[in-house]
Amino acid sequence: MISFENGVFSLGTENFSYMFRLTAHGQLEHLHFGATVAMTDAQAFACKPGTGWGSSVNYDTDGTCLDILPLEWSGSGRGDYRESPMALDMATDFVYQSYEIYGGPAQMLCGLPQAQDVTETLEIVMAHPGGLTLKLFYSLVGEVLLRRSVLENRSEETITLHKLMSFSVDLPGSYEMTTFDGSWDAEMRKSKVSVGAAKVVHESLTGFSSNRHQPGFLLSEPGAGEDHGNVYGFNLIYSGNHYASCQRSFQGLTRVMQGINPENFTKILTPGEIFETPEAVLCWASDGFNGLSGKLHSFINSHIVPKYWQYRERPVLYNSWEGCMFDFNRGRLLDLASRAKKLGCELFVLDDGWFGARNNDKAGLGDYAVNRRKLPGGLKALADRVNALGMEFGLWFEPEAVNPDSDLYRAHPDWALTDDLQPVYGRNELLLDLTRPEVRDYIVENVSATLDSANITYVKWDMNRHSVALGAKAHAYILGLYDVLRRIFEPRPNILLESCSSGGNRFDLGMLCFSPQIWCSDDTDPVERLEIQNSLSYLYPQSTFGAHVSAAPHSQTLRNTPLSTRGNVSFFGCLGYELDLKHLVPTEEKEITHQIAFYKDYRRIFQFGRFRRLWAPEGLAWQVNGGSTVLAGLFHKLVAAAPGYEQLRLQGLQPQSRYCMTSREQLLRVGQFGGLVKHIAPVALDPNGFVLRTADRLYPMNDGVQTLEASGNALMSGVMLNARFAGTGYDPGSRNQGDFCSNVYTVQEMK
Ligand code: DGJ
Numbered sequence: 001m002i003s004f005e006n007g008v009f010s011l012g013t014e015n016f017s018y019m020f021r022l023t024a025h026g027q028l029e030h031l032h033f034g035a036t037v038a039m040t041d042a043q044a045f046a047c048k049p050g051t052g053w054g055s056s057v058n059y060d061t062d063g064t065c066l067d068i069l070p071l072e073w074s075g076s077g078r079g080d081y082r083e084s085p086m087a088l089d090m091a092t093d094f095v096y097q098s099y100e101i102y103g104g105p106a107q108m109l110c111g112l113p114q115a116q117d118v119t120e121t122l123e124i125v126m127a128h129p130g131g132l133t134l135k136l137f138y139s140l141v142g143e144v145l146l147r148r149s150v151l152e153n154r155s156e157e158t159i160t161l162h163k164l165m166s167f168s169v170d171l172p173g174s175y176e177m178t179t180f181d182g183s184w185d186a187e188m189r190k191s192k193v194s195v196g197a198a199k200v201v202h203e204s205l206t207g208f209s210s211n212r213h214q215p216g217f218l219l220s221e222p223g224a225g226e227d228h229g230n231v232y233g234f235n236l237i238y239s240g241n242h243y244a245s246c247q248r249s250f251q252g253l254t255r256v257m258q259g260i261n262p263e264n265f266t267k268i269l270t271p272g273e274i275f276e277t278p279e280a281v282l283c284w285a286s287d288g289f290n291g292l293s294g295k296l297h298s299f300i301n302s303h304i305v306p307k308y309w310q311y312r313e314r315p316v317l318y319n320s321w322e323g324c325m326f327d328f329n330r331g332r333l334l335d336l337a338s339r340a341k342k343l344g345c346e347l348f349v350l351d352d353g354w355f356g357a358r359n360n361d362k363a364g365l366g367d368y369a370v371n372r373r374k375l376p377g378g379l380k381a382l383a384d385r386v387n388a389l390g391m392e393f394g395l396w397f398e399p400e401a402v403n404p405d406s407d408l409y410r411a412h413p414d415w416a417l418t419d420d421l422q423p424v425y426g427r428n429e430l431l432l433d434l435t436r437p438e439v440r441d442y443i444v445e446n447v448s449a450t451l452d453s454a455n456i457t458y459v460k461w462d463m464n465r466h467s468v469a470l471g472a473k474a475h476a477y478i479l480g481l482y483d484v485l486r487r488i489f490e491p492r493p494n495i496l497l498e499s500c501s502s503g504g505n506r507f508d509l510g511m512l513c514f515s516p517q518i519w520c521s522d523d524t525d526p527v528e529r530l531e532i533q534n535s536l537s538y539l540y541p542q543s544t545f546g547a548h549v550s551a552a553p554h555s556q557t558l559r560n561t562p563l564s565t566r567g568n569v570s571f572f573g574c575l576g577y578e579l580d581l582k583h584l585v586p587t588e589e590k591e592i593t594h595q596i597a598f599y600k601d602y603r604r605i606f607q608f609g610r611f612r613r614l615w616a617p618e619g620l621a622w623q624v625n626g627g628s629t630v631l632a633g634l635f636h637k638l639v640a641a642a643p644g645y646e647q648l649r650l651q652g653l654q655p656q657s658r659y660c661m662t663s664r665e666q667l668l669r670v671g672q673f674g675g676l677v678k679h680i681a682p683v684a685l686d687p688n689g690f691v692l693r694t695a696d697r698l699y700p701m702n703d704g705v706q707t708l709e710a711s712g713n714a715l716m717s718g719v720m721l722n723a724r725f726a727g728t729g730y731d732p733g734s735r736n737q738g739d740f741c742s743n744v745y746t747v748q749e750m751k
Helices: 039-045 288-303 330-343 378-388 407-411 437-452 471-489 526-539 563-571 586-608 670-679 690-698 712-717
Strands: 002-005 008-012 017-022 028-034 086-088 095-103 120-128 132-141 144-153 159-172 176-183 186-194 200-203 217-220 231-236 242-248 253-260 267-269 274-276 280-285 317-319 347-350 392-397 458-461 496-499 517-519 545-550 574-578 610-614 620-626 629-635 658-663 707-711 742-749
Touching: 002 095, 002 120, 008 039, 008 120, 008 132, 017 039, 028 039, 028 159, 028 280, 144 159, 144 288, 159 280, 176 200, 176 526, 186 526, 217 288, 231 253, 231 288, 231 526, 267 274, 267 471, 280 288, 288 526, 288 610, 317 330, 330 347, 330 378, 330 586, 347 458, 378 392, 392 437, 437 471, 526 545, 526 563, 526 610, 526 620, 545 563, 563 574, 563 586, 563 629, 563 742, 574 586, 586 620, 586 629, 586 690, 658 712, 670 690, 707 712
Parallel strands: 317 347, 317 574, 347 392, 392 458, 458 496, 496 517, 517 545, 545 574
Antiparallel strands: 002 008, 008 017, 017 028, 086 159, 095 120, 120 132, 132 144, 144 274, 144 280, 159 253, 159 267, 176 186, 176 217, 200 242, 217 231, 231 280, 242 253, 610 620, 620 629, 629 742, 658 707, 658 742
């Protein structure tokens, strides 16, 4: 609901309000972003500067000083010395001219993706002497507010735009800023800083949203926790260089802004031209980080991912990469496909290496001719055989990049994006210049023809090269990318697109508008994935995480982890398997078959249930809630000697209902006990001998199933879990697990 009365704009739902008012001089004074309030509260929120502060420049002789006002937008050179969300080659002073409120969104002209099913939009027009117009858009969708700005050059002069943020706002109070930063293989490391007088800048400069700095971030009041306290979330529906800054003024106002990174950005606007910024997402919750995540998750599931895939269950997939890399042929792939089918996988994905001279990462990228030596019958023959096994078929592409050793590069070296210096390569690649229409046409035609040549229902869209594009070109590249994605996938809405960029190098809302899921990281070690998925969960729903079980020791860390934990972590996402299935022993096949069957039983809840991060002082715990069924995962890193009692404390249950809680039966390999089997075997066995090696391959043990009944209130207070292995021998009533162990509990309401 959006309304305007007595100079006050009020926006919101039943659960939040956002309010600002016009000042006497036509600025927009921010009043409130938080709990639902009434128009009549506006005066109470309004700033009371008294006689103001010394050492100020006044906007007018009445003593108005912009530097101390909480503003919705701010210019430069008029006395507000805080950071301005806009930079032109001159002072800027935009003042209110008019407003309009209408149903639905304000469509963008430049091709940036937008949230769907916006209910209402407020458009505010601000005018600048000389004929510049700034439009500020505020749209309501779900429980979030979208903001963006548009600059229109209605003057007779050409102007140069150096910076235009999607939004700026001054929030009264002190905040801590949580960001998620990292690198390849180690994405989304969470860190928190207090926002004080020194500006905190959070930005990406790689040309993409990047694994270095995730565009989404949080501001929370000091002391806020997972389930209590005021928390704000911000994100950008954009995949390019992003910028956000937060700074607290001496008067106690925290200025927050976010948009396209201004560094190296310039846009020339000739008379009549406009520049549109991406939509920014602003969200508030009073019930802590979990409360905020819940709102952001339903926003993304309902208004960001493509309509066809909203709340549509994702198949359990097998991906050939970690198992085969480039070394495969049709026979090997079909063998893997039939093994994957037996285990329960529903989709077989052929990763890199199927085209051109692509036998390693040095050649072939840019070409699309199928490698007939590896795949004699081509893609169709392979896809048909996979379909005949009862599985869908999916294919990997990396359309944005080119290897210099490729037919494409030999034919069109000028299509690669370079600067005037000696070319620099990333994974032996250059990016194609997606700002050029002929390059975009080449990609659209070749990817489309490949997709139409066989029954392909899934695409992994990879991108492994950071950009070198500077200036307006970096932004134009992203617009080119969106154009390509739109042209290929809008006519093929039922293809499940999973975006990937050396793992989670482009995990952002812009890509999610086209691809309902994103490959979180090239790191498939579950201990690392715990951190990556946990951090992602603050901003994104589990339906957007591609999460695979791989072989241990893990190729990224050399760490050895239990197969059960690899499955348990991946359950809280879109489950897949990515390892050489030929090397599985029967006990592992049994465990995987059980994992997939279990996941399928609860897939809807794992993918779309209400996700919460639970209290777990000694590990990490997650819960997904699907009404009468709740699933909880409890994960540990290193075991403790002589471990104490441990409780599981759930959330969101019916207090008086009775529930039955059972842990998933996980298979334990006898070999894990090594020489310790002497404690349970009736005869002395050689830990390296034939009997034990055979038993390890064929006869799994149970790591201790726990079942209990309790009321919702008891489960929410914290119920006692079975003892952990404590050096006193195997006991089927204990959790017989070592390092990196975990359990998944099913909690079912009883009738
Ligand atoms: C990088 C991706 O992140 C991997 O999953 C895999 O697809 C490789 N590229 C293939 O080259």
